[in-house]
Amino acid sequence: MKLVELKTSDFVGTVASSEPAPGGGSVAALTGALSAALAEMVCTLTKTEDLSGLKAEAADLKEKLLVMTDKDTEAFMKVANAFSMPKETDDEKAARSAAIQDGLLACLESPREVMLLARDAIRVIQKISENYNTNAASDLGVAALSAEAAAKGAWLNVLINAGSLKDKEKGAAYKTECEEVLREVEEGAKKVYAGVLEEIGE
Numbered sequence: 001m002k003l004v005e006l007k008t009s010d011f012v013g014t015v016a017s018s019e020p021a022p023g024g025g026s027v028a029a030l031t032g033a034l035s036a037a038l039a040e041m042v043c044t045l046t047k048t049e050d051l052s053g054l055k056a057e058a059a060d061l062k063e064k065l066l067v068m069t070d071k072d073t074e075a076f077m078k079v080a081n082a083f084s085m086p087k088e089t090d091d092e093k094a095a096r097s098a099a100i101q102d103g104l105l106a107c108l109e110s111p112r113e114v115m116l117l118a119r120d121a122i123r124v125i126q127k128i129s130e131n132y133n134t135n136a137a138s139d140l141g142v143a144a145l146s147a148e149a150a151a152k153g154a155w156l157n158v159l160i161n162a163g164s165l166k167d168k169e170k171g172a173a174y175k176t177e178c179e180e181v182l183r184e185v186e187e188g189a190k191k192v193y194a195g196v197l198e199e200i201g202e
Helices: 008-016 024-045 052-083 090-129 134-162 168-199
Strands: none
Touching: 008 024, 024 052, 024 090, 024 134, 052 090, 090 134, 090 168, 134 168
16 A cells, blocks of 8 residues: 555554655655645635646646655665575676665665655745735745745755765766755745744744
């Protein structure tokens, strides 16, 4: 069964277990999905403006991030399975090493995708913040913070896997791209959060 098909309590219990996956990467992806879901909700609650386009974008991001919840764990299992491969002969060692590197690339691509989707989410959230039902201000604020948490969580996974990659140039390229994405998400979330605080009278 896919992680996203579990009951919430079962998913949380699985995360809390001794199993190494699902871990931070899948949790980051799910956090991003919740961010997009909140953005979709705020659009639904805003009756005075036509936010149907932004609502559709948020709904699409929600579904993509839900997929990433499982995809991140699948990437981790590629590495775990590679490490369990035999390493008695030179050929076995070479095959095992290649499989590990392939798995690490998957473990880089997955959080990168989560970060890109989180960036898309914060862009949508910023557009919503320009004209929305302010009774849902706190919900929009949590959406922004959740997008930021998703991006930061995925960033940690980029860092740890890039450091294990033998192709240092490729690892550096992932880090450079994702660091720029993170910066945009952080700045966007900060702006939305500040606007929400102002709206609710902080």
